[in-house]
Amino acid sequence: xxxxxxxxxxxxxxxxxxxxxxxxxxxxxxxxxxxxxxxxxxxxxxxxxxxxxxxxxxxxxxxxxxxxxxxxxxxxxxxxxxxxxxxxxxxxxxxxxxxxxxxxxxxxxxxxxxxxxxxxxxxxxxxxxxxxxxxxxxxxxxxxxxxxxxxxxxxxxxxxxxxxxxxx
Numbered sequence: 001x002x003x004x005x006x007x008x009x010x011x012x013x014x015x016x017x018x019x020x021x022x023x024x025x026x027x028x029x030x031x032x033x034x035x036x037x038x039x040x041x042x043x044x045x046x047x048x049x050x051x052x053x054x055x056x057x058x059x060x061x062x063x064x065x066x067x068x069x070x071x072x073x074x075x076x077x078x079x080x081x082x083x084x085x086x087x088x089x090x091x092x093x094x095x096x097x098x099x100x101x102x103x104x105x106x107x108x109x110x111x112x113x114x115x116x117x118x119x120x121x122x123x124x125x126x127x128x129x130x131x132x133x134x135x136x137x138x139x140x141x142x143x144x145x146x147x148x149x150x151x152x153x154x155x156x157x158x159x160x161x162x163x164x165x166x167x168x
Contacts, residue, residue, distance in 0.1 A: 008149050023058055032047055033051065053125075060135040067146055091151075106136055106137060
């Protein structure tokens with residue numbers, strides 16, 4: 001678990017800083033776009049397109065990061081009413097479903113779309129659209145790791161709960 005915790009710590013920092021940098025750049029681009037459009041009547045298609053892509057990347061990175069922190073929307077009314085072992089089973093089932101989603105949709109599907117879009121160029125930026133789609137498999141890999149870490153953490157918490165009950 002120590003290795004997983006170390007990897008998670010590094011991945012968390014990468015996701016945090018990626019979101020900070022993307023949001024800062026996006027804010028600068030949007031401010032520039034507003035000034036260029038309203039004060040100089042010369043809107044920049046490059047700035048607008050780049051800000052849109054940064055917004056998408058921010059959403060992707062942010063959703064993977066929040067998922068890894070377990071701060072996503074989670075309705076736990078029924079799960080909280082369960083005893084420790086059935087709750088562990090439900091938690092592991094949820095992690096398994098999310099792991100399957102991360103692998104099939106995000107990693108495999110995202111990689112397929114990314115490679116397919118490498119031949120199409122963006123009109124404003126003149127870069128392959130695959131670079132924009134690359135956020136999907138990258139965040140899918142992050143979600144895959146987070147799913148594994150969360151499942152291991154669920155098992156660790158269950159064992160601690162059982163040991164505490166036996167010790168009392």
